[in-house]
Structures are given as C-alpha cells and as structure tokens.
Amino acid sequence: MKIFNSIQEFTPTTKTIVTLGTFDGVHKGHKSILEKLTNSSKQSGCESVVLTFFPHPRMVLQQNSDLKLLNTMDEKAALLEKEGIDNLIIHPFDIAFSRLTAEEFVRDVLVEGLNIAKIIIGHDHRFGRNRTANIDDLIRFGEEYGFEVEKISALAIDEVSVSSTKIRHALNEGHIDVANSYLGYPYFINGTVVEGKQLGRTIGFPTANIQPTESYKLIPANGVYVVSSELDGKTVHGMMNIGTRPTVNGTGTTIEVHYLNFNEDLYGKPLKVSFHHRLRNEVKFESFDALKLQIEKDRLDTIAWFEKQNS
Structure with missing residues (x-):
C-alpha cells in the first residue's frame, strides 16, 4: 500500500x-x-x-x-x-x-x-x-x-x-471483551517504555511504564487487564494496570504492564500492548502486603485466562 x-x-x-x-x-x-x-x-x-x-x-x-x-x-x-x-x-x-x-x-x-x-x-x-x-x-x-x-x-x-x-463506550467502561467483538481484533496501544518509580520491583512484580505515542489515543478505563505483546519475536503474556496507584498515593494516571516470565530491560523501547480481558477495578489496599497478595492472584488469573483460550 x-x-x-x-x-x-x-x-x-x-x-x-x-x-x-x-x-x-x-x-x-x-x-x-x-x-x-x-x-x-x-x-x-x-x-x-x-x-x-x-x-x-x-x-x-x-x-x-x-x-x-x-x-x-x-x-x-x-x-x-x-x-x-x-x-x-x-x-x-x-x-x-x-x-x-x-x-x-x-x-x-x-x-x-x-x-x-x-x-x-x-x-x-x-x-x-x-x-x-x-x-x-x-x-x-x-x-x-x-x-x-x-x-x-x-x-x-x-x-x-x-x-x-x-x-x-465499551472502552471507556472497561468492557474490553465487547470492544474486541466489534473491532474483530484485540484493542491495542502503542507507546514507549519510560522510567517509573520502580515500586513494582520492591514487591516482586517489575513493570514497564508506557507513555502512549499520541495524546489523542483512547485509553481504556482504569483497572487491571490481561494483555500480551510481541517481544523479541515471541508472544509474551502479561497484566496491565491503568490508574492512579491509590495504595501508594499516586498522582496522575499511569499505564504499567508486568510481563510473565520476562525480565529484560525495555526502557526507551517502543511497545505494542494488546488488551484481551479485564480482571478487576483498581482498588486502594490497606498495605503493600495486601496489594502484593492481590497482584499474585491477578497473575494466576491471567495465566488461567490464557490457558482457557488455548484449551
């Protein structure tokens, strides 16, 4: 073309x-x-x-x-x-x-x-x-x-x-499954990995912070999502949080993705992330420990979701 x-x-x-x-x-x-x-x-x-x-x-x-x-x-x-x-x-x-x-x-x-x-x-x-x-x-x-x-x-x-x-409307409400059914493909965002506060590393879940390529791109509603990316020629599964990180008194909205079984440096690299399913709303937890327990549950739910698609 x-x-x-x-x-x-x-x-x-x-x-x-x-x-x-x-x-x-x-x-x-x-x-x-x-x-x-x-x-x-x-x-x-x-x-x-x-x-x-x-x-x-x-x-x-x-x-x-x-x-x-x-x-x-x-x-x-x-x-x-x-x-x-x-x-x-x-x-x-x-x-x-x-x-x-x-x-x-x-x-x-x-x-x-x-x-x-x-x-x-x-x-x-x-x-x-x-x-x-x-x-x-x-x-x-x-x-x-x-x-x-x-x-x-x-x-x-x-x-x-x-x-x-x-x-x-579906994306603004976080209904990824509905949006994808109309699109005919998983909704996705492109962006660059930028440096964050690296709080995820302290609880064993390092994340890549994504800066969208264009400010006019529609970002789905705040929450936790099942996602995937092509990294080094392989499809890598992950979970993404969109929101203000209320547990750590965050300010402003961030887009962070934790990839399963992947731990390479992505800073400064372009990244395409595809959305497959919404796991839950963003929640303010009483402690880091409570947050860590929930993220571990999110990880297991993400694995289970992909296993179900492949069964």
Missing part, C-alpha cells in the same frame, strides 16, 4: 475507485465497505483509494473537542494495509478545506485530484461547505463529470456508526 500525505502528492496513473471517511478503529463495519472497494477495483482494473483526513474534522471544527480516537494515524494505516488497499491518502483537514463547495470538492478533489471512475459512499453522506450537498447531488455530479456512485446501504452505515460508538 502506498501512503500519501495530501491529495496533491497523489498522481494517479489509472482510474481509481474511491471511498472516504475517518475509518477510526478499522472495525468489522468498516471492513465490509473496504471489501466492496477492493473487489470493485480488481474487477474494473482500477486502483483502490481510501481518502481520510488528519486532524479529525471534529478536532478542527469543534475547537473545545476532547476527542479520543481508537487509532493513531500509523495504526490506522497498518490496519488498512491488511485489507489490501492500494493507496491511502491522509489529507490535512483545515478550515480552508472545510469551506470547499460541493462542486469544488467533486471537480478539484475527486475528478482532477483522484481521477475517479467510481466512489463508494454512504447513502446519508453529506459534503461541501456546511455539509449542504447530499447523495443525490453527488449522483448528479457523477453524471456530469463521468463517474459512478455506489451507495452503501443504511444497514451497513448503521453498523459502522453503531460499532464506533459502542467500541468507544
């Missing part, structure tokens, strides 16, 4: 089949649309193009929006590549772009910029300045400029929007 950081960077050599959207999460609902795109491009001999935007339009148009996303742009690109897309265009979204009229968008972006033969788009899609144009306008423009419009059904669009909303 080729990645372009603006529409201007993209120079089409053939006609293209295009879809556009935020595709946050690249979940099961999105995949049905992406399958239509790749099948159509193969049948017609055209190249497939996904046009997406960064920053997210809501980040630009709603200045006070504290929007958290399921994917960073790098994560989204990696997920889209797995779907067999030929070209990904990540166009900078700004106020000037939002003010393009519907016809300017069709003529300058779709026709001249992308050389489209067909666009695959939701039946309720609105576009152009103030989102005044609809699917009927797009079909009319298609007849005028010589491209086809394939409408995605209401059912498929509902699946996308409902899934995105439910995934975010």
